[in-house]
Amino acid sequence: MSAAIRTEGLTKRFGRVEAVTDVALEVREGDRYGFLGPNGSGKTTTVRMLLGLVLPTRGRTQLLGADVPGDLARVLPAVGALVEGPAAYGHLSGRANLALLDDAAPGPGSRRERRARVEEVLEVVGLAQVGRRPVRGYSLGMRQRLGLAAALVRRPRLLVLDEPTNGLDPQGIRRVHDLLLELSAGGTTLFVSSHLLAEVEQLCTRVGVMDRGCLVVQDDVAALRAPTGRVLLAVGDPAAARAVLGRRVTGGDGARLVVEGAPVAGVVRELVEAGVAVDEAVAERRTLEDVVLARTTAVGEER
Amino acid sequence: MSGATAALVAVELRKLAARPRTWVTIAMLCLLPVLVAVLLAVTDVAPRPGAGPAFLSAVLANGELYPAAALGIVVPVFLPIAVAVVAGDAIAGEAASGTLRYLLVRPVGRTRLLAAKLVSVLAFTLTAVVAVAATAWVTGVLLLGDAPAGASVAATTVSGSPLTTTDLLWRTGLVMLYVTLSMMGVAALALLLSTLTDSPLAAALGGLALLVTSTVLVALDAAEAVRDLLPTRYWLAWVDLFRDPVLWTDVQRGLLVQAGYVVVLTGAAWANFTTRDITS
Numbered sequence: 235m236s237a238a239i240r241t242e243g244l245t246k247r248f249g250r251v252e253a254v255t256d257v258a259l260e261v262r263e264g265d266r267y268g269f270l271g272p273n274g275s276g277k278t279t280t281v282r283m284l285l286g287l288v289l290p291t292r293g294r295t296q297l298l299g300a301d302v303p304g305d306l307a308r309v310l311p312a313v314g315a316l317v318e319g320p321a322a323y324g325h326l327s328g329r330a331n332l333a334l335l336d337d338a339a340p341g342p343g344s345r346r347e348r349r350a351r352v353e354e355v356l357e358v359v360g361l362a363q364v365g366r367r368p369v370r371g372y373s374l375g376m377r378q379r380l381g382l383a384a385a386l387v388r389r390p391r392l393l394v395l396d397e398p399t400n401g402l403d404p405q406g407i408r409r410v411h412d413l414l415l416e417l418s419a420g421g422t423t424l425f426v427s428s429h430l431l432a433e434v435e436q437l438c439t440r441v442g443v444m445d446r447g448c449l450v451v452q453d454d455v456a457a458l459r460a461p462t463g464r465v466l467l468a469v470g471d472p473a474a475a476r477a478v479l480g481r482r483v484t485g486g487d488g489a490r491l492v493v494e495g496a497p498v499a500g501v502v503r504e505l506v507e508a509g510v511a512v513d514e515a516v517a518e519r520r521t522l523e524d525v526v527l528a529r530t531t532a533v534g535e536e537r
Numbered sequence: 538m539s540g541a542t543a544a545l546v547a548v549e550l551r552k553l554a555a556r557p558r559t560w561v562t563i564a565m566l567c568l569l570p571v572l573v574a575v576l577l578a579v580t581d582v583a584p585r586p587g588a589g590p591a592f593l594s595a596v597l598a599n600g601e602l603y604p605a606a607a608l609g610i611v612v613p614v615f616l617p618i619a620v621a622v623v624a625g626d627a628i629a630g631e632a633a634s635g636t637l638r639y640l641l642v643r644p645v646g647r648t649r650l651l652a653a654k655l656v657s658v659l660a661f662t663l664t665a666v667v668a669v670a671a672t673a674w675v676t677g678v679l680l681l682g683d684a685p686a687g688a689s690v691a692a693t694t695v696s697g698s699p700l701t702t703t704d705l706l707w708r709t710g711l712v713m714l715y716v717t718l719s720m721m722g723v724a725a726l727a728l729l730l731s732t733l734t735d736s737p738l739a740a741a742l743g744g745l746a747l748l749v750t751s752t753v754l755v756a757l758d759a760a761e762a763v764r765d766l767l768p769t770r771y772w773l774a775w776v777d778l779f780r781d782p783v784l785w786t787d788v789q790r791g792l793l794v795q796a797g798y799v800v801v802l803t804g805a806a807w808a809n810f811t812t813r814d815i816t817s
Contacts, residue, residue, distance in 0.1 A: 248814075282638075282814075282815070282816070285638075285641075285642045286641070286642070286644075287638055287641060287642065287814070287815040287816075288814040288815065288816065289812070289814060306644065307644050307646065310642055310643070310644035311643075311644070313642070315639075315642045317638050317639075317642070318635075318638075319635065320635075321634055321635025321636045321638070321639055322634075322636065323552070323555075323634065323636060324634070325555070325556065325557065326555060330555070334548055334551065334552065335639060335640070335643060337544060337547070337548050337551075338544070338545055338548045338640055338643055338645050339541065339544070339545070339643040339644060339645050340541075340544055384639065
């Protein structure tokens with residue numbers, strides 16, 4: 235599979251501060267890539283470099299096979315972006331904003347087709363009923379949805395979204411997630427930058443984690459969430475279970491026990507043979523949070 | 538102009554026209570000459586020839602000269618302020634509102650955007666000048682032209698020869714063009730500053746600083762050596778378009794000076810804008 239985004243040694247210096255250091259991203263086409271990191275870790279600067287807004291000090295970037303920034307204009311029409319919050323002309327309606335933005339660099343199709351497409355995306359994000367109200371009167375959530383609509387107008391192959399659910403209520407977040415998953419199923423590559431671990435965990439197949447300007451983790455979510463080798467149990471009689479398993483029980487609380495040593499089936503069989511009823515048994519997996527916290531602290535200690 | 542540039546220029550003009558501020562500014566520009574016309578009509582006291590705003594003494598005799606006189610009233614301060622505000626807003630305004638990044642990733646080329654902004658500033662200036670001239674013509678014909686003698690006096694040039702209506706039309710037209718182009722030096726500086734800062738206000742004030750500096754230096758004998766290079770030096774040369782025959786020397790010099798400012802300053806704006814990090 236070819237790469238939707240690939241960078242090598244991407245570095246950006248602002249004066250004496252190195253905001254991004256030697257970042258080597260690899261996003262394959264069709265990925266749902268979660269770009270994680272605390273505020274100030276260089277996520278936004280990296281996103282801006284991908285889109286040619288900020289020019290790198292060093293390093294190479296390819297976006298959908300085109301060199302950035304030299305050849306960028308050729309592929310940007312196939313990229314939808316939401317960078318550091320939405321923006322629009324406050325005195326115009328959402329519809330007028332989308333039409334202006336679309337006309338500024340018109341894509342293929344007649345004016346009528348392009349207007350129909352604007353209606354379509356407004357419908358998709360749930361802003362079709364807002365009418366002629368100027369954006370000035372929009373709530374944060376509505377602005378965010380308008381920003382998403384702007385990113386979707388061109389039916390992009392690659393969506394680069396910075397904090398896409400910022401300011402949305404739980405239903406709104408759910409709706410955006412469903413929309414993104416639907417687009418992904420249709421073949422769109424997603425590059426979602428977020429500081430919300432849960433969002434990335436829910437949405438993404440692959441993650442990159444930034445810390446202090448460096449990419450400290452980049453892997454498939456499935457690989458990162460490897461089993462820890464522990465089994466989580468819920469049993470009817472904890473005391474009996476402890477007696478059977480002895481020192482292998484390393485933790486627990488009430489009816490729930492943490493047992494060292496896989497596989498699950500073996501532990502369960504042992505208990506059942508000893509006459510202890512097992513209500514639940516599952517292999518413990520690392521959460522994305524564990525992985526991210528472990529790696530980001532490690533980098534902090536190195537420096 | 539390629540199709541893509543034309544499309545972008547059209548978008549910029551639509552943005553300009555959709556903005557209430559554009560029309561409020563133009564309305565205010567038109568109001569000043571109307572006020573002056575009302576005062577003149579009520580009092581019939583004209584400035585002595587050679588004193589007061591250029592040309593004004595002639596309009597009591599003929600209201601159809603008032604459009605040119607009205608432009609003379611707004612040229613020194615009001616019009617350049619309006620132009621500097623619009624030009625200063627060009628890039629910095631988009632940066633401040635965050636829309637700049639979305640335009641650029643659409644993608645709109647940076648050079649193309651700068652060119653479209655320059656065209657829209659020019660269009661604003663021309664619209665303002667036409668609006669001022671049109672209001673002035675209406676007020677001039679309605680309120681002025683009834684000279685103290687009571688008889689309608691034919692328009693004359695500054696040199697004293699009579700003007701036919703055709704003469705009056707093309708000369709006024711030339712004045713409108715000249716005044717528009719005279720503003721481009723200030724516009725180019727405000728545009729350059731607009732690419733350097735994310736604050737539209739700072740850019741507009743920078744453009745006005747040039748205006749004030751130039752106005753002070755033009756009047757200063759010690760600045761003789763650079764006087765002819767100052768952007769405001771030939772601003773009032775449009776009066777020469779009402780001489781018979783037309784005295785082209787200063788008009789040509791004025792256009793040349795403006796062209797110089799536009800080339801150098803927009804060149805610098807281009808060099809800066811196309812290599813700059815957009816962090817807004």
